[in-house]
Amino acid sequence: MSESLIVPTMAEMLAQGKQPEVLFWVGCAGSFDDRAKKITKAFVQILNRANVSFAVLGTEESCTGDPAKRAGNEFLFQMQAMMNIEVLNAYEAKKIVTACPHCFNTLKNEYPELGGHYEVVHHTEFLKSLLDSGRLTIEGGQFKGKRIAFHDPCYLGRANNVYEAPRDLIQKLDAELVEMKRSKANGLCCGAGGAQMFKDAEPGNKEINVERTEDALETKPHIIAAGCPFCNTMLTDGVKNKEREGDVKVMDIAELIANAQDI
């Protein structure tokens, strides 16, 4: 299936004198992490199917600097930000879509003060707009009646108040959206934020991702859905830790949509 992926870069677009409707910011996880790459591809499949004119930066993309900033390294963050802003501004990027809430938050909230002003949307918001405008339709009831629990990524939900778009999408799948006892503004972190992804946890009596997976499993879900590559990894590990990988899947919203469409 991957041979059918059409992924133009901004440089190629520029060479043809074209400006895409939206720039897809892939992010480090989406570019390099094996699990997250699947999310990237699923999202591209949908973009291709919906005939969205988009482009990626490809090798010109660099880390947004989010993990550096959360770790406290403002220098490194700002250097990354300024380099990225230079590239983005050179391409006159206007609208950016990304499947990573950390990139989303940083690009949207922290780049403007450094000279990067873009309209930034999370892929769940973008997918919803495609459905709402009829550019994308979902058929096929692969998820009909399945119990899907949605985990709110902190940097999407609490940090930026995006709660409804991912939920609307799940409901469009004819699936049964189930809520964990801690959700939306009261959601519990998956444990990866604040650069925790890159280090061992401090001593405690439990891993945060296990605690969160327990919240999710309490809802007796068939699928745990997330909208963040980091949450995805944390919850997948949590499900493994609970030895439930046989009957509970962790999937990104983009993967749900791509699978429902059977692209």
Add this chain to the structure above:
Amino acid sequence: MTYLSNVLFAIVLIIGFGYFYLNIKKIIRNINLGIAVNRTDNAKARWRNMAMIALGQSKMVKRPVAGILHIIVYVGFIIINIELLEIIIDGLFGTHRIFAPIGVIYDVLIGSFEILALLVLVAVSVFWIRRNIVKLKRFFNPDLKGFPKSDANYILYFEMFLMTLFLLMNASDLHLQNIPGGFSHFIKAGSFPVSQFIAPAFNGMSNELVMLLNEGFWWLHIVGILVFMNYLYFSKHLHILLAFPNTYFANLNPQGQFDNLASVTAEVKLMMDPNADPFAAAPVSENATPSKFGASDIQDLNWVQLLNAYTCTECGRCTSSCPANQTGKLLSPRKIMMDTRDRIEEVGRNIDANKGVFIPDNKTLLNDYITPEELWACTSCNACVEECPVNISPLSIIMDMRRYLVMEKSAAPMPINAMMTNIENNGAPWQYSQQDRLNWKNEN
């Protein structure tokens, strides 16, 4: 004789308010030890925040039991303080129930004060039970020990004491009002839906004794209020005043947006400018304050963060929602706030003792109060910020201290250093080459 008591009352009043004023001044001075940030933009949103969150307690009711009880105590306290005005006038001028002539309205007022006083007594008792018998977990975390733990109970006892005195005062008054033919200055005024049931307790006592008791209750009540007011400074109860400015000056940006360090921006721009002379010393402006990146002590925090520390009610809602704390890590956002306040107070005492200047005491907020282990446990998830009923951000202090650890001390945990090196060299937190960023396109 009455003259004497008026003068005595005036003196008590002056001492009470005078001491209060001095302590408020001290708080303002201490808060101003923090660095300047501008929080005066968007006044409309700020007033709205204050009206909704401080006055309307919109975030309190997220936990309905505590929320509703708290509203009763709060409304009761505010409204009963209207009564304080009458007490002060009566005390200064030797009058008795000066507002009585307003008639029916007066009856309604006194009646509703009484009902509120009773409700407050009930609410405060439930709070006491939750704390001391049910033992709610967030009141028994290890970060809450010693004075902060008893502080909460003292406040509850205070409220019980004041409300009981208020009712006893009214009950004895009612008893004297009902003496046939009238007794002394006890005119018939007010309505007493609650204390009418206490009044019979005075039956059989001599009129003079009841009058003496009434006067005693009156004095204890007013002195109690003054003492309580001055206790605030030493207590987490300061929030009944500071919740208002604190919600007004709270951060209005999206929670995920961390502040931009302008001092860093200047240096990064210089570093990235291809025309800049790499060997030239960084331009030093005449009055540039020696800049320090991040915070190791309270003087490096901004004044809003210091105001936050004074406002913290130690309710522990932040800690009970913190993922790190819930999984047994050392981090407690409540402790971050309490430590910050303790350190501000310590610095304040140092300044007082040294005629207005701070003499370094070889201590800092970092290490002496807050350890790096606590700081590194934070996932920056904003759960604590979301949960705080008075819009405090423990996270902003955590982040500023991490910045100090990383940028001034290069003291990040090893894997974090590795992550940062990777970003520097490869533009990704992992060791992959930037040239491979698009490889996924052709992989299966």
